[in-house]
Amino acid sequence: QVQLVESGGGLVQAGDSLTLSCQASGATFGSYAMGWIRRAPGKEEEFVAAITWNFGSTQYADSVKGRFTISRDRATNTMYLQMRSLKPEDTAVYYCAFKYGMIVRDTAQYAYKGQGTQVIVSS
Numbered sequence: 001q002v003q004l005v006e007s008g009g010g011l012v013q014a015g016d017s018l019t020l021s022c023q024a025s026g027a028t029f030g031s032y033a034m035g036w037i038r039r040a041p042g043k044e045e046e047f048v049a050a051i052t053w054n055f056g057s058t059q060y061a062d063s064v065k066g067r068f069t070i071s072r073d074r075a076t077n078t079m080y081l082q083m084r085s086l087k088p089e090d091t092a093v094y095y096c097a098f099k100y101g102m103i104v105r106d107t108a109q110y111a112y113k114g115q116g117t118q119v120i121v122s123s
C-alpha cells in the first residue's frame with residue numbers, strides 16, 4: 001500500500017503562483033513514477049504532470065507545459081508541483097498519484113491517489 005497526502009491548494013487570482021506538495025509513504029520502493037492528476041468541475045480526470053522517482057524524467061500535459069514544474073525530494077519522499085501564471089481553467093481538484101513503472105498519461109493506470117487538494121483560480 002502507498003499513502004499519499006496532498007497540501008498547498010487554495011484560492012488565487014489569475015496570474016498568481018501556487019505550489020502543491022505530496023508526501024508519500026508506504027511501499028515506495030523500486031521503480032515508480034508519481035504525478036499530478038486534476039479533475040475540473042463537470043469534466044473527466046486529466047493528466048497534468050509526472051516524474052520518475054529514480055531518474056527524475058518528467059512529462060507534462062500540453063495545457064500546463066511552460067507554466068508548471070514538477071519536482072521531487074527523494075530524501076523526504078515529497079513531490080511538488082510549482083504552478084505559475086495560473087488561469088481560471090486550471091481550477092480543479094488536484095490529486096497526487098502513484099504507479100509502479102514508467103510514466104503514462106492514462107490516469108486510470110495510477111494505482112494510488114490521494115484525497116485531493118482544491119485549487120481555485122479567479123479571473
